[in-house]
Amino acid sequence: MRRLLPLSAAVLLAGVLTACAGNDGGTKLELTAALPEKVPSGTEIRIGDPAIQAVLGASGLDKELTDAGVAVEWANISGGPQSIQAFRADKLDCSAVADIPSLFAAWTGTSTKIVFQSVTKDPLNHPIYQLGIAPGVNVTSLADLRGKKIAYSAGQAQGALVLRVLRKAGLTRKDVTLVELTSTGDSYVTALGSKAVDVAPIGAANVKVYKGKYPGATAILTGIRDDASTLYCLTSAVEDAEKAAALKVYVGLRAKALLWQNENPDGYAAAYLQKVQGLSAADAKDVIAADGAKAIPATWDNAIARLQATADLLAAEQNHDKLDVTTLVDRRFEKVEAEAAGDRVVSGDAA
Missing domain, CATH: 3.40.190.10 (Periplasmic binding protein-like II)
Incomplete structure (x- = not known):
């Protein structure tokens, strides 16, 4: 150091x-x-x-x-x-x-x-996280999260965001499967690419890299301030x-x-x-x-x-x-x- x-x-x-x-x-x-x-x-x-x-x-x-x-x-x-x-x-x-x-x-x-x-000066248009969607999974809106496997880390900002997203979508934890997974490095991206989860909050700055690495991968905005x-x-x-x-x-x-x-x-x-x-x-x-x-x-x-x-x-x-x-x-x-x-x-x- x-x-x-x-x-x-x-x-x-x-x-x-x-x-x-x-x-x-x-x-x-x-x-x-x-x-x-x-x-x-x-x-x-x-x-x-x-x-x-x-x-x-x-x-x-x-x-x-x-x-x-x-x-x-x-x-x-x-x-x-x-x-x-x-x-x-x-x-x-x-x-x-x-x-x-x-x-x-x-x-x-x-x-x-x-x-x-x-x-962030324009937080909704420049979010910290987007919801990464695994290749082949059809999620185009928050309502489509029902029944999906979502990466979740209780002690991190990503975990709190997932709970806020579910509330905004009118869903509860019972409507999805939360997969306990600590976000370190590219662990969420890897989990999405391997289809271990259907959805995971990933850094907005990494979305382009994620889409380029895994053909068919997509991402959507949460519409929630996370800055x-x-x-x-x-x-x-x-x-x-x-x-x-x-x-x-x-x-x-x-x-x-x-x-x-x-x-x-x-x-x-x-x-x-x-x-x-x-x-x-x-x-x-x-x-x-x-x-x-x-x-x-x-x-x-x-x-x-x-x-x-x-x-x-x-x-x-x-x-x-x-x-x-x-x-x-x-x-x-x-x-x-x-x-x-x-x-x-x-x-x-x-x-």
Whole structure:
């Protein structure tokens, strides 16, 4: 893993810290206290955020990170299952995920806080997922899902999407066969191609590849917004004054990185999609077109409301405890990312 070493030192402002020490010996910061303004020398934070890691390097924003005194130990980790496992092993502080992992972390006893929210500017026309249809299977609308075998992973965003799709179609779990299958790599695509399942949510950016690999394969849109994108962290990390100070810097630069990504699609494609993901130039271009532009919301109100609705659905469908999702967000960082985006924040339905 590549490390960005701290280049400057500063002293945390007085008055924002409690006198007690955190679990790892750092100064504890109450969750109600203001975020520190300065990063002490030697502060390190462990982050799994591969795309932003690449964008920071390509854009030169990584220099601002080091100039602020932030050292990042990068982890090649993203997504819920990997990040929760790393949290439990105390190998990671923060990770880039959709919104579902924060719910399952809470339901399985791992305390986390969301510190970053971003959205897609045109979410229904640029969904994260489409429903891949196995070759030879006739599904042209959501109503056709009745009686089909559908790939399902309870602890991932894809699983929540399947439940939302069934509800929209007026169907229940009894009307289909849910096939438990964790989505890792191209596992869903392989399951579709081998006809182990009839239907599976696959990344919209991978649909062209899927259709090209398996003659007769198709895909349909869900018509459901699925663009939630967050950075979530161990609660112990945001309660550590030094790490909270580093996170404040990182969150602001992460907002700038996403905006740079929008404005420099070729640079993003070369730095991440081609160099890290190994895509061809043509496939990288297709991914960017499918993904759509990212946006920083002026407030998190709408994102939190959508997360609560999802939590309520999963609690009912998967027998989880009711959950107040406001306990899962650290809104101190809401203003940090909005201020970093400036007049380019989005509001209203788009947020």
